[in-house]
Amino acid sequence: MKPPRRSRNSVRPRTARTETPMDAHAHDQAGEHDSSLHRIRHSLAHVLAQAVLKLRPGSTLGFGPAIADGFYYDFILSEPLTEDDFPELEKTMKHIIKQNQRFEREELDRAEALARLDDMGEPYKREYAEELFEKKGIEQLSFYKNGPFLDMCEGPHVESTREIPAGAFKLRSLAGAYWRGDSDNVMMTRIYAWAFESREALDAHVKAYQDALARDHKKLGKELDLFVVDDEIGKGLPLWLPNGTVIRDELEKLARELEFKAGYVRVATPHIAKTSLYYKTGHLPYYASHMYPFMELTETREGEHGTEEEVRETYCLKPMNCPHHHKIFAARPRSYRDLPLRLAEYGQVYRFEDSGALSGLLRVRGMAMNDAHIYCTEDQVKSEFLAVMRMHQEVYDILGLTEYYFRFSTWDPEDPKGKDKYIDDPEGWETTQRLVHEAMVESGARFVVGKGEAAFYGPKIDVQFKTVTGREETASTNQLDFGIAQRLGLEYVGPDNQMHRPYIIHRAPLGTHERFVAFLIEHYGGAFPTWLAPVQVRVLTVGERFDEHAEKLVAALRGEMVRAEMDRSSETMGKKIRNAVTSKIPNVLVVGEREVEDGTVTLRRYGVQQQETLPFAAFQERLLTAIRTRSQTI
RNA sequence: GCCUGCGUAGCUCAGGGGUAGAGCACUUCCUUGGUAAGGAAGAGGUCACGGGUUCAAAUCCCGUCGCAGGCUCCA
Numbered sequence: 001m002k003p004p005r006r007s008r009n010s011v012r013p014r015t016a017r018t019e020t021p022m023d024a025h026a027h028d029q030a031g032e033h034d035s036s037l038h039r040i041r042h043s044l045a046h047v048l049a050q051a052v053l054k055l056r057p058g059s060t061l062g063f064g065p066a067i068a069d070g071f072y073y074d075f076i077l078s079e080p081l082t083e084d085d086f087p088e089l090e091k092t093m094k095h096i097i098k099q100n101q102r103f104e105r106e107e108l109d110r111a112e113a114l115a116r117l118d119d120m121g122e123p124y125k126r127e128y129a130e131e132l133f134e135k136k137g138i139e140q141l142s143f144y145k146n147g148p149f150l151d152m153c154e155g156p157h158v159e160s161t162r163e164i165p166a167g168a169f170k171l172r173s174l175a176g177a178y179w180r181g182d183s184d185n186v187m188m189t190r191i192y193a194w195a196f197e198s199r200e201a202l203d204a205h206v207k208a209y210q211d212a213l214a215r216d217h218k219k220l221g222k223e224l225d226l227f228v229v230d231d232e233i234g235k236g237l238p239l240w241l242p243n244g245t246v247i248r249d250e251l252e253k254l255a256r257e258l259e260f261k262a263g264y265v266r267v268a269t270p271h272i273a274k275t276s277l278y279y280k281t282g283h284l285p286y287y288a289s290h291m292y293p294f295m296e297l298t299e300t301r302e303g304e305h306g307t308e309e310e311v312r313e314t315y316c317l318k319p320m321n322c323p324h325h326h327k328i329f330a331a332r333p334r335s336y337r338d339l340p341l342r343l344a345e346y347g348q349v350y351r352f353e354d355s356g357a358l359s360g361l362l363r364v365r366g367m368a369m370n371d372a373h374i375y376c377t378e379d380q381v382k383s384e385f386l387a388v389m390r391m392h393q394e395v396y397d398i399l400g401l402t403e404y405y406f407r408f409s410t411w412d413p414e415d416p417k418g419k420d421k422y423i424d425d426p427e428g429w430e431t432t433q434r435l436v437h438e439a440m441v442e443s444g445a446r447f448v449v450g451k452g453e454a455a456f457y458g459p460k461i462d463v464q465f466k467t468v469t470g471r472e473e474t475a476s477t478n479q480l481d482f483g484i485a486q487r488l489g490l491e492y493v494g495p496d497n498q499m500h501r502p503y504i505i506h507r508a509p510l511g512t513h514e515r516f517v518a519f520l521i522e523h524y525g526g527a528f529p530t531w532l533a534p535v536q537v538r539v540l541t542v543g544e545r546f547d548e549h550a551e552k553l554v555a556a557l558r559g560e561m562v563r564a565e566m567d568r569s570s571e572t573m574g575k576k577i578r579n580a581v582t583s584k585i586p587n588v589l590v591v592g593e594r595e596v597e598d599g600t601v602t603l604r605r606y607g608v609q610q611q612e613t614l615p616f617a618a619f620q621e622r623l624l625t626a627i628r629t630r631s632q633t634i
Numbered sequence: 635g636c637c638u639g640c641g642u643a644g645c646u647c648a649g650g651g652g653u654a655g656a657g658c659a660c661u662u663c664c665u666u667g668g669u670a671a672g673g674a675a676g677a678g679g680u681c682a683c684g685g686g687u688u689c690a691a692a693u694c695c696c697g698u699c700g701c702a703g704g705c706u707c708c709a
Contacts, residue, residue: 358701
């Protein structure tokens, strides 16, 4: 891996992305087009398309690229396919591969290419071809033919289907996908497949995938009683069970401590606000489709001459905390001497996400956000942003998270929808992006650039994670806002006795409880380190006559704020141990005659075969230290 | 919201036009056990909901709701 090079002035272009721990998929997009595995995957996509056209003549084609672990192809099918058709499709594909079809490339100029696509009856490919000619100024387009199958395609491909390893691919799933990813377009049928360089590599991947499913936060959330989503409460509105609430509380405590040390002050704001505030900030009507329906209330008041008049007010569930915090900033005149002002709150927000997007704790409609807004001068932006990045790294170090990358999400001045998508202030964009970029370089954090991913009001640093099933999600986001202060008239008195607009940093290193806990469940596979574990210590006895003694140990631990409990079930000891293990309790204490006599306990750590007998006081001290230091290993 | 698939006990699942099954969990009793499942009995279901077809529907058909995997959007 090459050390990342950093240019000082410009934002790195996408092709020069910095390496990250999660760049396996990125590789595939940038510079790995010629790898043999990529050629195999891409060629298999053509083989799949050929097989689909054989089984469903008259179907038309969308895109069919290689992806991180295989490939997919999109179709408009003449007759529907189901996963039950996969064996037949796979058989047809294997048959095609055996034919040793050669991939032949042909370059056509504009008129020829479009005529060819018309002949082929491929309207979507034609649409894309026209765009390539118009917008990208391309002179020629390449077509690939293998056997009877012809496709407009950039390539590259294998020379012949004989280069495709037999049995190293597997059709995985059927899914709907909008043409060109735009929900205004037609819905195509996408067939996903895994493909590798060998049968062994495929099997290993499939096995790893199946093992990963055991870590799925929805599965573990149920098994470990962390949360439920109840239909009668509402979709996307999880209920946190006692065990899950412990994890929330511990994370919140961690955030409070880090923020206190970093000079934040805490605030608390209501869950609702008048919609008029959101019109002022510019979020409405733009954001309305992502909000719960508004609450209208009508009040009758006495008018000027004893007449009654109706006053209507509209309230909404807040989709974000920012305006509330901004109002706290505006609650009294501010001086530059007050800055930076850092307002923190684990704020509850509600966002009306599409029902089809909801998933466990990962995508919800009600969430508690590790929010804070930092109001500062331009001179302070860089150091404040840097401090935010340092806090990120501290949090991730504590939690042992390594599988993530930072994405510098920037403005795209060439975006045709730019006027609606971004504040129209090129100078503001350039200044803020420079400041964020400098802070990132100074932080030493590696990052990729996400052009066009900026927020409406400023550039941001998103933290991207992957779930066990390989889906990428944003865990948290840090934005530099140069637009809102003006809209809300936020200002402070500078040393020059003039009014100035503050810069505002929105930041949330721990994201939302919902999504962050989902990541943590999967990260730890449900076996949390002691400081986070819902039950930290379970005590069980060899026989009932030791229960009283064990009860005293539990009481002593709880006196030290340790989440300890006793297993009083009338099960055998073996069963009690098994129950503790399947509940993934980090510390199990066994007490019998020997321990009672010696004042010891026998400790069985989760995942450690070797047990240990030690004085209770020594155990307690070790445990309290591990909890206090938030040890990863205990 | 859209595409595809799936909804049977608290959980994991079998069954499938003739009236409901297993394992685990739960309750009670017996067992007092030294490191991953001691034994017995019991209770628990409007087979997601609504409509249709049928002598008869958990089973077939339609609709609704929910869930899963994708797409779009986002923390």
